[in-house]
Amino acid sequence: MTLRPMSSSDGETSDSRPSFAFTAPLRPEAESLEGSLIQEVWEAGFGRENLIGLWVGEGDLPTPGFICEAAIASLRAGNTFYTPKRGLPELRDSLASYHNRLLGTALSAEDVTVTASGMSSVMLCMQTLIRPGDRVAIISPIWPNVVQAVKIAGGQPVEVGLDAKPEGGFALNLQKLARILDNERPRALFIATPGNPTGWMMESDEMQQVLSLCREYGIWLLADEVYHRFTYDRPVAPSFLSLARADDPVIAIHSFSKAWAMTGWRIGWLVHPAELGDIFGRLIEYSTSGGQTFLQAGALTAINDGEDFVAEMVQRCREGGEIVYQALSELERVRIAQPQAAFYSFFAIDGMHDSLAFCKELLEETGVGLAPGAAFGSSGEGFVRLCFASSPARISEAMDRIKPLLK
Ligand SMILES: Cc1ncc(COP(=O)(O)O)c(C=O)c1O
Numbered sequence: 001m002t003l004r005p006m007s008s009s010d011g012e013t014s015d016s017r018p019s020f021a022f023t024a025p026l027r028p029e030a031e032s033l034e035g036s037l038i039q040e041v042w043e044a045g046f047g048r049e050n051l052i053g054l055w056v057g058e059g060d061l062p063t064p065g066f067i068c069e070a071a072i073a074s075l076r077a078g079n080t081f082y083t084p085k086r087g088l089p090e091l092r093d094s095l096a097s098y099h100n101r102l103l104g105t106a107l108s109a110e111d112v113t114v115t116a117s118g119m120s121s122v123m124l125c126m127q128t129l130i131r132p133g134d135r136v137a138i139i140s141p142i143w144p145n146v147v148q149a150v151k152i153a154g155g156q157p158v159e160v161g162l163d164a165k166p167e168g169g170f171a172l173n174l175q176k177l178a179r180i181l182d183n184e185r186p187r188a189l190f191i192a193t194p195g196n197p198t199g200w201m202m203e204s205d206e207m208q209q210v211l212s213l214c215r216e217y218g219i220w221l222l223a224d225e226v227y228h229r230f231t232y233d234r235p236v237a238p239s240f241l242s243l244a245r246a247d248d249p250v251i252a253i254h255s256f257s258k259a260w261a262m263t264g265w266r267i268g269w270l271v272h273p274a275e276l277g278d279i280f281g282r283l284i285e286y287s288t289s290g291g292q293t294f295l296q297a298g299a300l301t302a303i304n305d306g307e308d309f310v311a312e313m314v315q316r317c318r319e320g321g322e323i324v325y326q327a328l329s330e331l332e333r334v335r336i337a338q339p340q341a342a343f344y345s346f347f348a349i350d351g352m353h354d355s356l357a358f359c360k361e362l363l364e365e366t367g368v369g370l371a372p373g374a375a376f377g378s379s380g381e382g383f384v385r386l387c388f389a390s391s392p393a394r395i396s397e398a399m400d401r402i403k404p405l406l407k
Pocket residue numbers: 057117118119120143192195196224226254255256257263266267268
């Protein structure tokens with residue numbers, strides 16, 4: 001095959017988007033992917049001394065030793081071969097039992113597929129459901145990766161903004177959602193509850209109404225429940241899995257990252273109608289070809305023996321969230337809600353209209369890294385996100401540093 005030599009007129013693709021100096025075009029969906037505004041602030045702080053970075057969604061605790069030991073033992077035992085595509089059977093069994101124990105569901109291993117992270121779970125859903133041009137309604141502000149995953153699949157994200165309450169916190173306007181579903185006829189509705197970045201959490205009665213809408217319109221409900229253990233007024237967050245029938249168009253997205261401090265392991269799972277199992281298995285075969293066997297041994301220990309650690313993690317976040325709330329709620333310019341779920345404070349600052357510039361300035365002046373609200377969709381401007389999954393001492397120090405700039 002002969003490639004055309006590059007000429008000066010080749011600097012633009014046919015749709016006049018500038019391209020690299022390649023003689024063959026890239027996929028527009030890949031070429032036009034946006035970088036993250038969180039990353040932009042992170043880069044501004046890279047290498048800075050005495051930095052307190054509260055911008056990304058992870059805590060300051062490493063994975064507990066007993067989980068690491070299980071993975072190491074499995075590696076040493078020679079579990080280094082190809083693995084079943086949908087995950088080790090005993091891990092899928094344990095994940096089904098985990099949900100049944102927590103939520104009173106009646107799931108079996110057939111309803112569960114192990115994935116290469118929560119992000120990978122999101123991507124598998126898009127690959128399974130979204131055709132080019134399909135709309136995906138997304139409750140926002142939202143973790144930006146979801147929007148980009150829709151675009152990679154060739155779909156069109158449609159934001160459904162939560163209403164910001166005057167006293168802080170967020171609420172879903174169900175009439176507005178119903179209107180958007182009726183007008184836009186999306187193929188899927190994506191809801192992260194508990195939510196990143198807002199910490200908003202849906203109640204069961206709202207979930208029931210949303211599920212009815214999805215049934216009525218034939219829309220897939222993608223329920224991102226990766227923060228379901230991080231609740232501060234009850235033991236576990238309400239779940240769409242408790243309400244869904246076996247034939248409902250509901251897929252739940254899960255991850256080991258948050259509750260077991262395993263962000264670097266890249267393991268997650270999906271709970272789905274059993275009939276989707278084969279499709280997910282094939283998509284995994286043709287992408288990652290399955291997860292690392294010995295890491296799944298660690299994940300199995302996390303799910304079977306990790307409850308004390310989860311409780312410790314949630315308690316740490318409860319304290320962190322309380323420190324942030326106490327420190328910032330007394331400031332006149334700040335609108336902040338008492339933490340209800342997830343491990344973020346997403347607060348508004350009166351008079352602040354450019355959250356990216358504000359976060360860069362805050363970083364420069366105080367050495368504290370926060371995430372700009374604009375990173376989480378158009379309804380996020382005017383807000384900043386702070387992850388409080390760190391030690392009380394670290395969070396207190398961050399509060400001492402940033403309070404003067406928020407007065
Ligand atoms: C709402 C939400 N879903 C999914 C994920 C994915 O987590 P991971 O890819 O680390 O498993 C995250 C991570 O921040 C998240 O905030």
